[in-house]
Amino acid sequence: MVRTRLYRDGALVSEGFPIAEVSDHVCDPGNVVWFDLCAPSAGDLELIAEELGLHALAVEDVFQEHQRPKVDVYDTHLFITAYWLHMQDSGLDAVEINIFATRNALVTVRENEHFDIDRVTARWDAAGDLAKNGVPFLLHGLLDYVVDSHFELVESFDEQVEALEEQLFDERPMSREDSRKMFTLRKNMAGLRKVAAPMREVVNTLLRRDLDVATPEMTPYYQDLYDHVLRVAEWTENLRDLMSNLRETHMSQQGFRLNEIMKKLTGWAAVIAVPTMITGYYGQNVPYPGYGTSLGFWSSTLVILVASGLLYLAFKKRDWL
Template sequence: MRTRLYRNGVLEAEDVPATEISEYLRDEELVVWLDLGSPDEEGLALVADELGLHELAVEDAVDSRQRPKVDEYEGHCYLTAYSAVFHQDTFELTKAELGVFITDRAVVTVRPGEVFDIDEVVRRWDNQAHLAKNGVDFLVHGLLDHVVDSHFDVVEALDEHIEGLEDMVFAERPIDRDMQRRALTLRRSLVTLRRVVLPMQDVVTTVLRRATDPAMAPYFQDVYDHVLRVAEWTESLRELVATIRETQLSLQSNRLNMIMKKVTGWAAIIAVPTAITGFYGQNVPYPGFAAPWGFWTSTAVIVVVGGGLYLMFKRRDWL
């Protein structure tokens, strides 16, 4: 467990025993942050008793895989959000869940699996220490700002890879298997990102409405603007990936049609000498049978008809 105590906007102490949190909260000048990491039910129940947390909120914290949301209870609320990390080598997206209990003077973070990078949030708080005087709103803003910035980094990286995917579609000799794998993986990553980004609009709106310090309103509004931009960007990229996939299938169909036209054209040309030699190969008398001029006549017919078909198909762009 990690703890921090802020008194009137100044960091006063760190790593105090979690069992003493309720004692510190009796001092109305203190604001407390408690990070539980990935707690068991017993440890979370202890903190719930200390802070008077609702049993449904505690149940949501124990049971991960919640959707991004804000549940409001008497005296506190419970917030769920997900940060995201994009892997450049596999084009896959990893999300990290964060649960936050928010009271008037305390913020308790729960990180199932401890994948969420809480150290980056702490650095963000330290870099914006001038806002610490805003108490709980300052702590919540740092958490949400980190989450939304991670979404922004992911969607920006996805945009770059999708631009490369566009270039691959119109390459002279596209690598179909690699392009298909990349397109499907990017689309799956976008779907995952969309699931964690779109509900964040309601989350930030609720937090903005609950903010008690007017000085923090512009900062929460800035986070909300970023959420809207990421959501719109994600939707546009999702549509773009679908368009690229449809374009790829259309190009494949066109290439197949061109190949079929060429094969059919050459088959028609080859059919001419086959038909003529087959006719002259009959074991019965015919004009020119057993005569040199019959051979030369059939050869001339093959050349003329075959050449005529070739020129006609070439003019129609079938060959």
Template sequence: MSRSRLYRDGVLETEDFPVDEISEHLADPAVVVWLDLCDPTEDDFASLGDELGLHRLAVEDALHARQRPKVDRYDKHCFLNVYAVRFDSGPGRLDTSEVSAFITERVLVTVHQTGHFDIDAVTRRWDDADSPAKAGVGFLVHGLLDYVVDSQFDAVQALDDQLEALEDLVFDDSATHAAVQQRSVRLRKCLVTLRRVVLPMREVVDTLTRGDLQIVGEELAPYFQDVHDHVRHASEWTDSLRELVATIRETQLAVQGNRLNIIMKKVTSWAAVIAVPTAISGFYGQNVPYPGFEQPWGFWVSTVAIVVVSGGLYAIFKRRGWL
């Protein structure tokens, strides 16, 4: 499955033309071509690799998924690999969508798997973009990176909202310890995954804006600078959220320890109160003569002693906040 677009002097002229017509179109220096390959095979790259001069190592990286975010420079092109992300709040899962791209002087070739990357969102970004389309292939690269970075930024925002809810849950007496712990572990895993794809984006954008690559001209420089600012913000935000998760975990343990101390104080206080009637009734349960032995007033003395001493202990513990 493949899609294609042809821009002439910055204007979209035609779409979905056959791949074997690329050389014919590139004969015009005013033409910029985009080609999208979905689930490509080695045979798909055979003719295309010869036509565009794609390096064998770059083709291997495009065919084998789970590459790290990067920009590799070769003689005739650059190879780009990035990840769009989406946070699913239902199961608390972070979904990553990998896309690779070959960037030549006037051709952008994107490679991805079916259902793993929303290429339609990228084309809409190109159609609605305010960046100069006449800037050449850099215009297409900017639209792709802008969509990827925005998806990462939205994921960071969603995770931030989840952590705020988790903070409230830590101090909720009705929430169980297991539920808070499971949720914090899921969010920590999501942040680790997000950091793995966001942090290298600084280097990716910096490499693409290098003057010797001739991808980003003066017209596009402000637009790529805006993308770089979003990348830096997302990266710093991700790091701060990872620290916040650790802080929430420490707070949860502290709150749990405080609650346990309160429970222990209450149990100990009630044990002291209960020990009084146990001791007095045990004393009066002796089978040897004592003051009031086998006399009615002896029963009332023990009863009054139990009530007075137990009531006094209860009042003292209550005033100190132990009960």
């Protein structure tokens, strides 16, 4: 499904028109055109490239998987790659968004329909007073929505890390399921960092004066976007370090619990060893005081109880039991 919009003098005058009319609208310098493609074929994109004069390398990058977030500057347009992120089945789903920005046209190419373009158009409509800024306004609204998805994720990850911190020092040791959650969280945070960190360079490039993207009226909005990108990147780095500390603390606690268990087992083995020694000694086949009488039995039992009790108290005092 192709989405199209036409702005003239900062006002939305048409939308949903055929993509074949784009070239006619772009010829008028007073018009700003946006259209969206979802998983287009190579043939579809080549036709648009001819209409707008898009560089062949930029068109080729659209079909290259696992591109790094970036901005490529060409003579007639910018090519931007970014990723919108969301959680799906406890895993991180990254949807690649490729953007062509010319003087008066913005083309968005979505990898799939997981990226809801209607939310972007809703943001444009909510800030309609800025629409007179043309392509810089449209590009900012799109990137702002992308960066907000990163921000929401890092907030969610921060809450999960706090829950793990509280659980780490509970009396109940972490289960295998908890360890799996920790591993999944580390994996998702690595995926977020891979996407969020390069966005600093992307937005910083767009702030360059020679590109005429951050116009005087739009500059504060792009600076605010850059601030959000920095916060996400720094927050992700801090959480990454914190997760490493949590993992090391978890491993140390496992070793500590194992030492505690071994200490208790050793203490009980010592307690049991004394009665075993006494009964073994009295089991020798020679006469001893009380041999063959009930007095000998009760005296040996008393010695066992007293010796075991003294050992238990001694170990308990040293926190061995």
